[in-house]
Amino acid sequence: MSSDGMTFGRAIAQARKAAGMSQKELAARVMKEEGGGSISPQYLNDIEHDRRSPSSSHLIRQFSGILNIPEDYLFALAGRLPDDLRREASDPEKVVRAFANFRKTLKE
DSSP, X not given: XXXXXXXXXXXXXXXXXXXXXXXXXXXXXXXXXXXXXXXOHHHHHHHHTTSSOOSSHHHHHHHHHHHTOOHHHHHHHHTOOOHHHHHHTTOHHHHHHHHHHHHHHHHO
16 A cells, blocks of 8 residues: 555545446456456455455456556556566566666655
């Protein structure tokens, strides 16, 4: 959680409400995986109340697109690296430098 109390779940709930959507409406639009059907309203409720985290990068991207929230912001709130960055994270020194720069930028 960040210092202002923003969490992944709170960001999703705020954006959903701002868009005038019910949990049921948003859940119906968020697809589990390609061809896998939508998530349940209960699963969305658990995410919004920070009882569960999104289970995949795919879900984070779905929320980003539907709610018009920057994808990178949601990945940061979820405490996850996007799949493409995780694949590139093979050099430990490079990862440490990048993370140090990220921390420094957030504190400015």
